[in-house]
Amino acid sequence: MRPTGANAQVATRLRQAAELLLAQGGNPFRAAAYRRAAETVASLPRDLAEIVAGPDARAALDALPGIGPSIAAAIAEMVATGRWGFLERLQGDADPETVLRTVPGIGPELAHRVHEALHVGTLEALEIAAHDGRLAAVRGFGPRRAEAVRAALAAMLARLRPHLPAVAGEEPPVALLLDLDREYRERAERGELRRIAPRRFNPTGEAWLPVLHETRGPWHLTALFSNTATAHRLGRVRDWVVIYFQHGDGPEGRRTVVTETTGAQRGRRVVRGRESEGAR
Numbered sequence: 001m002r003p004t005g006a007n008a009q010v011a012t013r014l015r016q017a018a019e020l021l022l023a024q025g026g027n028p029f030r031a032a033a034y035r036r037a038a039e040t041v042a043s044l045p046r047d048l049a050e051i052v053a054g055p056d057a058r059a060a061l062d063a064l065p066g067i068g069p070s071i072a073a074a075i076a077e078m079v080a081t082g083r084w085g086f087l088e089r090l091q092g093d094a095d096p097e098t099v100l101r102t103v104p105g106i107g108p109e110l111a112h113r114v115h116e117a118l119h120v121g122t123l124e125a126l127e128i129a130a131h132d133g134r135l136a137a138v139r140g141f142g143p144r145r146a147e148a149v150r151a152a153l154a155a156m157l158a159r160l161r162p163h164l165p166a167v168a169g170e171e172p173p174v175a176l177l178l179d180l181d182r183e184y185r186e187r188a189e190r191g192e193l194r195r196i197a198p199r200r201f202n203p204t205g206e207a208w209l210p211v212l213h214e215t216r217g218p219w220h221l222t223a224l225f226s227n228t229a230t231a232h233r234l235g236r237v238r239d240w241v242v243i244y245f246q247h248g249d250g251p252e253g254r255r256t257v258v259t260e261t262t263g264a265q266r267g268r269r270v271v272r273g274r275e276s277e278g279a280r
Contacts, residue, residue: 006049007041010078013087014038014071020090024194026213030220036066041075052079070246085122086252089222089244092198092209096121096228104152110140116230119272121242122254127153171253172219172245174277178269181241181257182280184212184223198227220246226256 018034021027041048044064051060052075061072078084081102099121100111117138120126129135130153136146187193193210202208212223225231226240241257256272260279268279 006047006079007044010048010075011038011042013078013084014041014074017084017087017090020087021213024090024196024211024213026222027215027220030215033066033068033071037071037075040064040066048075048079052076070252089224090196090211092196092202092227099123100126103149103156105145105148110138112229113138113140115228119256121228122252123153123156125254170247171255171274172216172221172247174271174274176216176219177243177245177255177257177271178278178280180212180214180216180221180223180243181269183214184210184241187212188225200227201229201232218248 014034015038018031018038021031021034041064051057054060057076061067061075062069064072067075074084074086085099097108097111097115100106100114101108103123103126106114114126114129114135115121118125118129118134120129126135127150130146130150135141135149136143141149184193188210193212195207196209196211197205197207198209209224209227212221214221214223222244224242225237226242227237231237231240236258239259242254243257244252244254246252255274257269258272260266260268260270260275265275265279270279271277
C-alpha cells in the first residue's frame with residue numbers, strides 16, 4: 001500500500017534521522033528504532049494527520065508497532081508543524097529562534113530578545129519561563145502578554161505531545177552534563193568528532209560543526225557548539241556547548257554549558273540555569 005502524503009513525509013524523515021544518526025556515530029539501536037518506526041508509518045492504512053487530530057491520539061499512537069512515546073512525540077510534531085527539531089539538528093539546521101516564532105504573539109524581534117535574555121530554545125523551556133516570571137521580565141513582554149503565551153503554549157504542547165506524561169524536572173545531573181561538555185570540547189579540539197555543515201551562518205557550506213552523540217545510562221545525549229546569532233555576535237560559538245538530553249523514551253530537554261564571566265564562578269564551566277548546582 002502506498003503511504004499517504006503525511007505518512008510518506010514522516011516515514012522519509014524517520015529514515016533520514018536513522019541514516020544521519022549512524023553517520024554521526026550515534027546509538028545504532030536508536031537508529032534501528034527510527035527505521036522500524038518508518039516502516040510502520042509507511043505501511044499504515046490510516047492517515048497520520050487523522051490520528052493526531054483525533055481524541056484518541058495517545059492510545060492510537062501508542063498502539064502502533066515500534067512507536068514509543070518519544071517517536072510518537074516526533075510524529076505529532078511533524079504532523080502538526082511540518083518540522084522535526086531533532087532531524088533539523090542532525091542536519092545542522094536547528095534554529096531556536098525559529099522554534100520560538102511558532103508561538104502566536106512572538107515575532108522575529110521578540111523571539112530574538114527571548115532567546116538572548118533567557119537562553120531558551122524549546123517550547124517546553126519557554127513554558128517554564130512563562131510560568132516562573134522570567135518571560136514577563138523580558139523587554140516587550142509583561143504579565144498580560146506572558147499569560148497569553150502561557151495559554152498558547154498549553155494548547156500547542158497538548159496538541160504536539162498528547163501522549164507524553166508530565167516529567168517535570170527530570171534532567172541529567174549537572175556533573176554528567178559538565179563531564180560531557182569536557183569530553184566534547186576536548187575531542188572537538190583533537191579533531192576526533194564527525195562534523196556537520198550547519199545552514200545558518202555558513203555561506204560556504206563548510207562542515208565545521210562537531211557533533212557528539214552518547215548514551216550514558218538511561219540518557220541519550222547530543223552535544224554541539226552553539227550556532228546561534230547571539231553566540232556569533234558575542235564570539236562565544238566555541239565556548240557555549242548546547243547539550244540535548246532524553247531519558248529513555250521520554251521527552252527531550254536542552255541545556256547550555258558556558259564559561260561563567262562574572263561572580264564567584266568566573267572562569268569556570270557552568271550549566272546555564274543550574275549554576276548553583278556546581279561548576280567545573
